[in-house]
Amino acid sequence: MGTTELPSIALIDPAPLALHTGLPDTPSYPDVPALAAALDEGAAVPAYGVLAATTPDATGEVARAAHHLAASVLVAVQEWLAEPRLESSPLIIVTRGSVAAGPDRSADVPDLAASVVWGMIRTAQSEHPDRFVLLDIDPESGTPDFETLLAQAIATNEQQLACRDATLLTPRLATAEAAPDTDGASALDPSGTVLITGGVSPQGRQLARHLVEEHQVRHLVLTSPQALESPGADGLRDDLAERGAEVTITACDTTDRAALAGLLREIPDAHPLVAVIHAAGVLDSGVLESLTEQQLNEVLGERISGAVHLHELTRHLDLSAFILFSSAAGVIGGAGYAGLASASAFLDALAHRRRAQGLPALSVAWGAWESADAATDRPNDGELARLSREGAVPLAAEEGLALFDTALTMGDPMVVGTRVDASVLRERAMAGVLSPVWRGLVRMPAKRVAAAKDDAGLSLARRLIALPKAERGRVVLELVRGHAAAVLGHDLPARVEETRGFTDAGIDSLTAVELRNRLSAATGLQLPTTLVFDYPTPAELARHVVAELLGDKAEVDLAAQHGTSGTADEPIAVVGMACRFPGGVG
Structure with missing residues (x-):
């Protein structure tokens, strides 16, 4: 420095x-x-x-x-x-x-x-x-x-x-993709028991049905402090029983460690606990100036204390999944949601703590859901409209559940599951009001560093525009792989795998600078020294280069390259890695 x-x-x-x-x-x-x-x-x-x-x-x-x-x-x-x-x-x-x-x-x-x-x-x-x-x-x-x-x-x-x-x-957000070797198989053992806290909430009920129908889970424990008095609890149990699942609905306050320990002891050895999904917690809102300690503690209570108790009481078990439902507010902020954002940031950090300890962990930081029966779980209509003006589009239930399945395949301890309107983000960026954390999702032409590089960039951009859309990503990917192979001492670009991390392939801090310099000269772009950390695989880096060169023209092309969702307002999951500060600023 x-x-x-x-x-x-x-x-x-x-x-x-x-x-x-x-x-x-x-x-x-x-x-x-x-x-x-x-x-x-x-x-x-x-x-x-x-x-x-x-x-x-x-x-x-x-x-x-x-x-x-x-x-x-x-x-x-x-x-x-x-x-x-x-x-x-x-x-x-x-x-x-x-x-x-x-x-x-x-x-x-x-x-x-x-x-x-x-x-x-x-x-x-x-x-x-x-x-x-x-x-x-x-x-x-x-x-x-x-x-x-x-x-x-x-x-x-x-x-x-x-x-x-x-x-x-x-920190910067980045669009995520499922692991390329994922075959869609569920990580949840159908012979074991899955515990869902907040399991009789609207979101919890949707998730329970999804686990039974799509993941073949056959033993569920659904809990909340007033679970037995929850409207529709009996109907939910009967519905899931008809689908072949044995469901226990029980009242338990997860902030009460002794009560939670007792609930866990009641799970039969014949169907041991294999997964925990912590989706409990109340929703409250209010600007910071008016927020009281009591309001804050009410929001923090079940989310934080419940998560800690679940972590401590199950870490000796051989779980296949430990999933925390947090809120995107913990990552991107959100006016009026200080308590929710505080609790969510803790849940995201707890997932990192567990992963560092070698324990299974995934925190999904959800954007708003628009489910018709989720009025108690979602912001009101006015707040949803405000979120939409900021570029956050509520998720339909089927979109949220699909993102849940995708998140299970990513390998990151923390992801954001949300839907965005890229055109709104771009408008906010042009107006200078877009939070920096969103900038990785807004594709805008980069500044050119010099006349020679500008010529190189224009030449490559013209070449890409002249190509069929599906070919553009491939051309830039081969460019990236070629230069990466050169700095690594490989004789062929094919030696550089498109989905393998640069650091895993042998790129260190010095060769990262060399690769950046080579690509800057070849593309005419002003690329950061942290390039291989911001875009850690050749495939991700190639998509970034195409987006920088072509701006709006690149959006559909990038989606065609891998056949995944990539249009401006489709649901996306955002990898927690990008929320873990990959980019240097000095």
């Missing part, structure tokens, strides 16, 4: 992360009211505030720690927003190891409890653009040069950053 001058800073409660040791001459305050009092006494208004957000005892009860930290950060955010003198001063919230970042899909999240902060602040960024920045410092770096790191982070103008190996990374 180069040297960048640091603007004026005010540290807020820096002790938990020892931030003051890296900024010894910077004024420090225990909380926002103390800063406000100093301003009353004539202190200068800082250009930025910096708040440390972490859990002091990582070995403590993680759900309780998450609740406590979420509540304390909520108060700090509300106080920052309420102080008019800080209106032009962004607040940087610093965590340490609370997000999975970098190309490693099994990366751990050491400060699991602090992951709630990322969900909450992503919502704050949606509600108050340019007021908040997230910065996660490297948990493996010891004591970083925080002054330099902070200056570099500010200079990027990015809202969300993670530092790993002295490199600043930023």
